Amino acid sequence: MDMQTIIVSVIILAALLYVGIQIAGKVKSFTPKGGCGSDCGCESSPKASKF
Amino acid sequence: MKTEVGSQNTEARNSNLGVAELVGEYNKTSNKRLTIALAGNPNAGKTTLFNVLTGLKQKVANYPGVTVERKEGVWRLDDKTARLIDLPGLYSLDVTSLDEQIASDVLTGKLTGIGKPDAVVAVVDSTNLERNLYLVTQLLEFKIPVVIALTMGDAAEKQSLVIDSRKLSKLLQIPVIAINAKQRQGISELSEAVSRAATEYNVPRLPWTNDGDSIETDEDIHLSLSEDVAANKRIFARYNFISEVYQESVNQEQTFERNVSDKVDSVLTHKFFGLVILVAILLLVFQTIFSWANLPMDLLDQGFGMLGDFVKTSLPEGILNDLLVDGIITGVGGVIIFLPQILLLFLFLSILEDTGYMARAAFLLDKLMSRVGLHGKAFLPLLSSFACAIPGIMATRTIENPKDRLATILIAPFMSCSARLPVYTLMIGAFFTGQTVFGFLSIGALLMLAMYALGIFVAIIVAFILKRTILKSPPPPFVMELPPYRLPNLRTVLQNMFTRAGLFLKRAGTVILAISIILWALTYFPRDAGSDAGNQAQTEIAVNAGQGAEAGDENVKESVHLQNSYAGQLGHLIEPVIEPLGFDWKIGVALVASFAAREVVVSTLSIIYNVGKDENEESETLISAIRDAKKDDGSPVWSPLTALTLMVFFVLAMQCISTVAVVRRETNSWTWTLFMIGYMTGLAYLAAFLTYQGGRLLGF
Incomplete structure (x- = not known):
C-alpha cells in the first residue's frame, strides 16, 4: 500500500466518521424530549404533549 | 376637558377624570386586602408599570401546575395595600393559548391560591389603541372593575395622535388614566381610581351582551366559542364597538407621511x-x-x-x-x-x-x-x-x-x-x-x-x-399589524446576507465535503471489479456509441468502471423505479445522495460526470457535462423536459434529513414524521411522473 492510498484511506475514514457522528446527532434529536412539544421550558415534566 | 396623551402635564389633566361619576351601586367591603390583576398586550409597558407600582416588593413563582411565570407584588394604595398580580402579556382572552387560559382562570378565580381579583388594571398602549382595546372589551365581560392605564403617550404624540381620555372613559364606562410610569406621572391618580373602582363599581353595559350579561366562567367562554357563528358575531361586535370608541375619542392629524403610507398600502395590499x-x-x-x-x-x-x-x-x-x-x-x-x-x-x-x-x-x-x-x-x-x-x-x-x-x-x-x-x-x-x-x-x-x-x-x-380531514379545527381570528415603511438598514441587510452565506459555506465545507469524499469513493471503488463484465460492457458502449476503437480507450474504460462501481450498482438497482420519470441511474445516485442535503445532488452529478466523462466528451463544466451526457444506447440522458421533471421532484420531495429530524423533535411523533416523508415523496414522484409523461405525450 503506497502513501497516496494510505492518505486517501484516512480521508475517507474521516469523512465516514464525520457523517456517522452527524447521523448519530440526528438520531439523538429523533428521540422524544422529556417535556412537551413546545419550547415552554417544561423538559422535566412527565407529560409529553403529542399531536 | 380634553386630555392630550403625551403631554407633560398628565397628572394635572387626570385630576378631574370621572372616577367618581362611574362609581355606582356595586359595593364591596373595603377592609379586606385587595387583589388587583395587571393585564395588557405584550410591549404595552406592563412590566415597567408593575415595577413602579410594587418597587422591590415582588416575588416570582410559577402558576400552579404550569411553568408560566407568575409575578406578584404589594401595591400600596391610598389607605390600603393590594396584592398586584402581573398576568402574562396577552392580545386577547380567547383561551387558545396557555397564557390566555391562565389569565382567564385568574380573572374567574379558578386558580388555587389566587382569589378572583377585585379590580383589573388594563395597560393600554396609546399608539396601538384599537388593538389594545380588544383585550379591554373582553376584560369588561368578566364583571370585574377595570381601570385603564394609558401608556406610551410620548410616542403617541410623535405620531400626532390626540386621545381624549375623558371621552374614552365615558364611552368605555370605566376610568382611564394616562400615565408615564418611568416618570411616575399619573401613578397616584391610578391608585385612587383603582381603589375606588375596587370598592364601588357599576357593571358597564356592553352592546354585544344582553343587559350586562357578562361572561363569568371559562365554561361559558368555551361554550360560546364552540359555536363558531356566535363567537364570530361577538368578535365583530367588539371590533365595531372599538371602532366607534376610537373614532369618537381619538383625533389623528393626517401627516404627509401617513397619507402617503396609507395610499401605498391601499395598492400593495389590494386583493388583485x-x-x-x-x-x-x-x-x-x-x-x-x-x-x-x-x-x-x-x-x-x-x-x-x-x-x-x-x-x-x-x-x-x-x-x-x-x-x-x-x-x-x-x-x-x-x-x-x-x-x-x-x-x-x-x-x-x-x-x-x-x-x-x-x-x-x-x-x-x-x-x-x-x-x-x-x-x-x-x-x-x-x-x-x-x-x-x-x-x-x-x-x-x-x-x-x-x-x-x-x-x-x-x-x-x-x-x-x-x-x-x-x-x-x-x-x-x-x-x-x-x-x-x-x-x-x-x-x-x-x-x-x-x-x-x-x-x-x-x-x-x-x-x-x-x-x-384529519386536522379539522376552526381557524382562530388573527390581527396583523403592518409596520411603517422605512429605508432598509444597510447593516441589518448585510448582516443577514453574510450570515446566510456563512451558513452555506459552512455546509459546503463540512457535510457536502464529507459526502463528496464518500461519493467519490463509491464511484471510484471497486477498481478491479468484474473484468469480464467490464469488458463486455465496454464493448457494448463503444459499439452503441459508434465510436469503436477511436472512442478513446481511457474514457470508455472510466465509463465502464463507473457503471461497475458501488454507486453504479446502487444506481442500477433503483433505475427501474425512476425510469418512468425520465431519470437514468446516475440521476438516481444523485437523488439518493441528496437525502443528506439537497445541494448534494449538484456535487454528486459533478463527481459522476467528471469521473465518467461520458464517452469521449471533454466537458469543462457541469452544465456542459449534463448537456452532453449520453445513455448507453447513445441517446441524450437529459432534455429540457428531464430538467423540468427533476425540478418538480425537488420542489415536492422531502430530501433533507435535518428537516426530518426537526419534525420528529417538534411533533414528538414518529407517525407524523413518517407520514410527512411518505406523502411528500409520493407527491413528488406523482408530480414528476405526470410532468415527464405528460410532456412526452405533448411531444416535448
Whole structure:
C-alpha cells in the first residue's frame, strides 16, 4: 500500500466518521424530549404533549 | 376637558377624570386586602408599570401546575395595600393559548391560591389603541372593575395622535388614566381610581351582551366559542364597538407621511393589484439574481477549474490526485459556485423585509391562507422556510392550536429553501438559459418563480385537505399589524446576507465535503471489479456509441468502471423505479445522495460526470457535462423536459434529513414524521411522473 492510498484511506475514514457522528446527532434529536412539544421550558415534566 | 396623551402635564389633566361619576351601586367591603390583576398586550409597558407600582416588593413563582411565570407584588394604595398580580402579556382572552387560559382562570378565580381579583388594571398602549382595546372589551365581560392605564403617550404624540381620555372613559364606562410610569406621572391618580373602582363599581353595559350579561366562567367562554357563528358575531361586535370608541375619542392629524403610507398600502395590499405587484417583484428579484450572479458564478467556476488543473499537474498521478481533483474540488466547488445567487437572494429578501414590504405580502397571503383554514400566524414560519425549513418549523411554536401547528409543520418543507436554489439554477442554466418571453422576461426567472409558486400552491392544497380531514379545527381570528415603511438598514441587510452565506459555506465545507469524499469513493471503488463484465460492457458502449476503437480507450474504460462501481450498482438497482420519470441511474445516485442535503445532488452529478466523462466528451463544466451526457444506447440522458421533471421532484420531495429530524423533535411523533416523508415523496414522484409523461405525450 503506497502513501497516496494510505492518505486517501484516512480521508475517507474521516469523512465516514464525520457523517456517522452527524447521523448519530440526528438520531439523538429523533428521540422524544422529556417535556412537551413546545419550547415552554417544561423538559422535566412527565407529560409529553403529542399531536 | 380634553386630555392630550403625551403631554407633560398628565397628572394635572387626570385630576378631574370621572372616577367618581362611574362609581355606582356595586359595593364591596373595603377592609379586606385587595387583589388587583395587571393585564395588557405584550410591549404595552406592563412590566415597567408593575415595577413602579410594587418597587422591590415582588416575588416570582410559577402558576400552579404550569411553568408560566407568575409575578406578584404589594401595591400600596391610598389607605390600603393590594396584592398586584402581573398576568402574562396577552392580545386577547380567547383561551387558545396557555397564557390566555391562565389569565382567564385568574380573572374567574379558578386558580388555587389566587382569589378572583377585585379590580383589573388594563395597560393600554396609546399608539396601538384599537388593538389594545380588544383585550379591554373582553376584560369588561368578566364583571370585574377595570381601570385603564394609558401608556406610551410620548410616542403617541410623535405620531400626532390626540386621545381624549375623558371621552374614552365615558364611552368605555370605566376610568382611564394616562400615565408615564418611568416618570411616575399619573401613578397616584391610578391608585385612587383603582381603589375606588375596587370598592364601588357599576357593571358597564356592553352592546354585544344582553343587559350586562357578562361572561363569568371559562365554561361559558368555551361554550360560546364552540359555536363558531356566535363567537364570530361577538368578535365583530367588539371590533365595531372599538371602532366607534376610537373614532369618537381619538383625533389623528393626517401627516404627509401617513397619507402617503396609507395610499401605498391601499395598492400593495389590494386583493388583485397587490398580488400582481407581489408576482412582479418576485420576478424582478429572480431575473436580477440570474443576470447579476452570472459573472461571479463564471469566475468561481473558472477558479475551481484552474485549481483543479493546478492540483492535477502539481501532484503525481494516483488515487490522491483523483480524490482531490475529481472528488473534493469538483464536489465542493460545484456547490460553492452558487454562492453569488444565495447572497443575492438574501440581499433582496432582507431589503424587502426591512422596508416593511414583507408584512404587506404576509397580509395579502394571509387572506388566502385563512380561506384554506390555516392560522394567520402560519405565515411567518412558512416565510422562514424559504430560507430553510428548520427555523421555519421551529417558528411554528408561536401557533397555539396543536392542529394548526401540525398542519403548518407538514407543509413548511414545500417552501423552496435556499438548498434547492442550486438545483433549480443548474437545470435552468443547462437548458433554459438565454431564452426570453416578450423579448425581455427570461424563461429562467419565470421557471424559478414557477417552482416557488408550485411549492406554495401544493402547500395550500395539502393544508386545505388536512384542515378539512384529519386536522379539522376552526381557524382562530388573527390581527396583523403592518409596520411603517422605512429605508432598509444597510447593516441589518448585510448582516443577514453574510450570515446566510456563512451558513452555506459552512455546509459546503463540512457535510457536502464529507459526502463528496464518500461519493467519490463509491464511484471510484471497486477498481478491479468484474473484468469480464467490464469488458463486455465496454464493448457494448463503444459499439452503441459508434465510436469503436477511436472512442478513446481511457474514457470508455472510466465509463465502464463507473457503471461497475458501488454507486453504479446502487444506481442500477433503483433505475427501474425512476425510469418512468425520465431519470437514468446516475440521476438516481444523485437523488439518493441528496437525502443528506439537497445541494448534494449538484456535487454528486459533478463527481459522476467528471469521473465518467461520458464517452469521449471533454466537458469543462457541469452544465456542459449534463448537456452532453449520453445513455448507453447513445441517446441524450437529459432534455429540457428531464430538467423540468427533476425540478418538480425537488420542489415536492422531502430530501433533507435535518428537516426530518426537526419534525420528529417538534411533533414528538414518529407517525407524523413518517407520514410527512411518505406523502411528500409520493407527491413528488406523482408530480414528476405526470410532468415527464405528460410532456412526452405533448411531444416535448
